[in-house]
Amino acid sequence: MSLTLYNTLTRRKEAFQPLEPGTVKMYCCGVTVYDYCHLGHARSYIAWDTVRRYLEWRGYQVQYVQNFTDIDDKILRRAREEGSTMDAVSEKYIAAYFEDMDRLNIRRADEYPRATHTIDGIQRLIHELETKGIAYATDGDVYYAVRSKTDYGKLSGRKLEDLEAGASGRVDEEVVKKKDPFDFALWKAAKPGEPFWESPWGQGRPGWHIECSAMVRDRLGDSIDIHVGGGDLIFPHHENEIAQSEAATGKPLANYWLHNGMVNVGGEKMSKSLGNFTTIRDLLDKGGVDPMVMRLFVLGAQYRKPIDFTDEAIAAATNxxxxxxxxxxxxxxxxxxxxxxxxxxxxxxxxxxxxxxxxxxxxxxxxxxxxxxxxxxxxxxxxxxxxxxxxxxxxxxxxxxxxxxxxxxxxxxxxxxLGLEVQPMVKEAEVSGLSDDAIEDLIAQRSAAKKARDFAEADRIRNDLQAQGISLIDQPGGGTRWHRTV
RNA sequence: GGCGGCAUGGCCAAGUGGUAAGGCAGGGGACUGCAAAUCCCUUACCCCCAGUUCGAAUCUGGGUGCCGCCUCCA
Structure with a gap:
């Protein structure tokens, strides 16, 4: 028997074959840390945690790396809103990320590189692309020229000719600087008041896609076995990662690309912009949902399929x-x-x-x-x-x-x-405050009451015991067994 | 409009050529003074049409519906 995985790159299930026998290099696209994680994140990381656990159970030694995007417009906006700094916002939500994921029993990755800690690698990569004539700088920005790569679009199945320029109706100054509307930023010139790093192109900060390319390369090498992430990252994020990395190294970035399906609410994707999200901590704390229930809810469907988050689904998972x-x-x-x-x-x-x-x-x-x-x-x-x-x-x-x-x-x-674990309860025999003898004694009294057809008294004793965590079971033969619940 | 995915009982969800796993919910019965728990039984021809085949939920073609991506997004 061999493990098969659906590879977005080939749109087929393929037998899994690691680059090096017995080991798996796996990279997971993490979160941008500007807010608490919601159930969509939970689904994604539960799925990949499960893949990782399974690979290990299958005997592979897995090297698992997941990034934090800690420089981004949204983080900066958040910092402004909170009268805080980018670093402080990042730290806060990274800590929250770990709290949430730990509760969901998601095992920690081997490494959590951050964009802001990978600036050197990012700059080296951009420089390499520039040297190869694939990247070009204008006014302190550096862009990736998508036309320079003949197989651009191979992951998402897009062809540049099919893409409609400005389909979203958005036109900003970036467009003017780009040679092609689908070129994307590798490096962005600093705006006044924003954090920046010195670079050959002037003060600025990395674009979004480049960090993952740099981190994969730094931590795992030019080619890895499995790259995973949410299905909404296929385009443009993963497409661009492939473009950057493969243009630089001339080698495949990853052999297997896995993508998880979305969490839906009322048939629509849970997302920040729609405002239909529930955070993990709200579900667990305010909702009183056991983390394992969330896990079971996610695992109930194959990871590529969308799942609908409903009260009924959570109730079913609870049971x-x-x-x-x-x-x-x-x-x-x-x-x-x-x-x-x-x-x-x-x-x-x-x-x-x-x-x-x-x-x-x-x-x-x-x-x-x-x-x-x-x-x-x-x-x-x-x-x-x-x-x-x-x-x-x-x-x-x-x-x-x-x-x-x-x-x-x-x-x-x-x-x-599957990451489903239970903490064995400490037997709280003392809770009832009743000794076994005392219980047996009460049961005897109840039996006597029953015999005398004084059911009111019999039920009172039974209810009293139940309230103290003692359940009684009347047996066909007339005897009564008991056991402690809780 | 382009690309991709999905469509199985009340709900969720496996099954990818030989007459439909499982979960949740429901129904009936046994047992009981009542109850709890337990035990037993029980609910589908797989979106539609055409085709391939001895035989299709499972393959092919067409249709319909839904979702995601095409802008930040797990």
């Missing part, structure tokens, strides 16, 4: 997560009863349930089909959930303990590949 969570907690809650040695020690990879592993891998190998992979998790979780209930209600499981142990570890291992 789904409860099932998975029950399954993931099984070992912690029932392991001791079932005589398992130690639920926290590592479980050997080769002792996982082979059928589940194969099913999971088959789905994931098919362009990271997480929806299919989740079906495997649900199968395991439902089974464990059922066994847990049998254990609580009947005092024994149907399946042998050692088999359950394998299934539980398999579920935990596979869920981990």
């Amino acid at each position: 789904g997560w409860k099932t998975l969570k029950d399954g993931l907690l099984f070992g912690y809650e029932a392991g001791a009863t079932l005589g398992w040695q130690n639920v926290t020690t590592a479980w050997p990879q080769d002792k996982l349930d082979p059928q589940a592993i194969v099913a999971f891998q088959t789905s994931m190998d098919d362009d990271i089909n997480t929806a299919g992979a989740l079906a495997v998790l649900f199968d395991l979780a439902k089974k464990l959930q059922r066994e847990a209930n049998l254990l609580i209600h009947q005092g024994q499981t149907e399946t042998a303990s050692d088999q359950l142990e394998v299934q539980w570890h398999t579920l935990v291992a596979l869920a981990d590949v």
Whole structure:
């Protein structure tokens, strides 16, 4: 079996073949740090985090780099609005980014280069392009001449002839300076009062696309395996990255280009400009949504498809997560009863349930089909959930303990590949303040009340116990079992 | 207008040639004093038309609808 990925460059699924066996160089386009991240960002980074986790699970050593764009008009505007500085705004939202993503259990990249820390590399690259006659400077700006690259447009499938100049109706002074309306800025002359760096072209700052080209080259080399980002970055951002890098190096920038689908609200893309966005922190804090629910919501669809963010979808994911969570907690809650040695020690990879592993891998190998992979998790979780209930209600499981142990570890291992984790609850036996004996005693009183057909009293005792986190289960034979919830 | 993608049950979503995974929601039943939990059963001919084929949700052509990009954007 081999992993196949849909490559935007070829518009086909292709078998994944790294440049160097066993290792994967992966670059992810990060955020411009001028505001809190919204669910669109969450979707994107959950998707790529999952790809990374899966590659590692498949045995690859992954080098994962993600940038921060920390110089940009919007950041500067924000700084003005907040009476702050560009650096302060960047720092604030970078910190917020990490807070949000950590909560979503998105593993940190190996490196987070920033545009403002990559000025040297950016200038070197621009200079190289200039030397090769691909870039030209005018009035302190430097532009990339798109006509100089014959395959410009290969990623997005655009042809320069098909593009309509000024289709957006916007005309600014930049247009006048450009040789071709589709030329884009590599370097922008400083405007009064804005941060700038000295350069051969005068004081100024980098354009947007060039930073990624420079960072990829600095951190990962001329050619990498996988370049990922939101589908809205295909054009012009990634197209321009390719143009810059490949014109400079003469080598492919990336062999596989992966793009995630958008998060929609009411059928429309969630975006800042439409004002229909929900920030991650609002969803998690004000919405009271478990971060794992967000993850499950995202993973419920294949990463390339658009997903609609609705209350119903979150509600469904919430219920789904409860099932998975029950399954993931099984070992912690029932392991001791079932005589398992130690639920926290590592479980050997080769002792996982082979059928589940194969099913999971088959789905994931098919362009990271997480929806299919989740079906495997649900199968395991439902089974464990059922066994847990049998254990609580009947005092024994149907399946042998050692088999359950394998299934539980398999579920935990596979869920981990999807970044779905549960923190085992600390058993709060003291919460009720009642000893086991006291509980048994109350149950005996209730049984007596029931026998006397004093159901009001029986229900009162049951409700009291329930309020203290003790659930009672009347059994067909007449006995009553109990267990602590929470 | 150009480029790309999508269209599967009430909702979400797998399945890419052999008579439709899974999740959520719903219905029926068992059990119970009631309840909770549990257990069992149950809901699709895959947007439309034509074609290829012994056979198509799955391939081809056409149509319709929706989304994204073409301006900053995950």
